[in-house]
Amino acid sequence: MDARLWVNRNFRLLFSSALATNLGDGLIAVAVPWLATLLTDDPMLIGLVAAARHLPWALFALHAGVLTDRHDHRRLILGADAARLGLSVALVTLALTASPGTAPVLGLAALAFLLGTAEVLRDNTAQTFLPDVVGKPPLERANGALWATERLAGQLAGPPMAGFLIGLSVALPFGLQTVLLVAALGLIGAMRLPGKAVKPKAQPALAAIREGLGWLWRDAVLRRLALVSGAFNFVGYGFFAIFVLYAQRVLGPVDNQRDAMRVAARFQLAA
Secondary structure, rough: OOOHHHHHHHHHHHHHHHHHHHHHHHHHHHHHHHHHHHHHOOOHHHHHHHHOOOOHHHHHHHHHHHHHHOOOOOHHHHHHHHHHHHHHHHHHHHHOOOOHHHHHHHHHHHHHHHHHHHHHHHHHHHHHHHHHHOOOOOHHHHHHHHHHHHHHHHHHHHHHHHHHHHOOOOOHHHHOOOOHHHHHHHHHHHHOOOOOOOOOOOOOOHHHHHHHHHHHOOHHHHHHHHHHHHHHHHHOOOOOOOOOHHHHHOOOOOOHHHHHHHHHHHHHEEE
């Protein structure tokens, strides 16, 4: 990695915020479906909770792109992370107070869906924000650093850490995610960038989406990549929707902290 990239204070702040938010995402990837298994033993409801967090990517990714093009990127990230912070506090409260039953599970699914919606906006905006932070020459290296952080924090470190915390209390992963989101908000808030006017597009949002889809469809390479990625993600999310339930019932019961860490580590390895 080019050391000159790390001289950029704004990039360091963005990188640190990405580290915090992706670690939090890795925590709740295990904690949300795990909490669902404590509230119900119905596989359909447990799968619903796990799927609810990923459904917004199919529903709102294109709309998030339109918003990203029309509004200040830094403010959108701050708004999305602030929304996620509020939802994380609600998840902590639910984990501490909810009793088994259908209503708490549906409430958990609703919170997971809203959290996923805010995540769609945040992640889409962050990808578009990066060129404003580092400029064009180091963009490839900066993007690689953020991608590596997402994988290491969200898929390698987060799930086993969630297992350790669940062994102590199921509310702890949500509590740590709340702390990480507070840190991410502070880091993004500390960034100082030159003012850049973002003018709303005259084109209606649906027309902009149609134009973007038309452009994607005409590009053969990107079209194939989008279709393959979409199919892969569809199958993968379907698998992960019930993975915690499979790990608990088939791979072995969870009776203590060591078992919780073992199952969460298997979740991470499968990812």
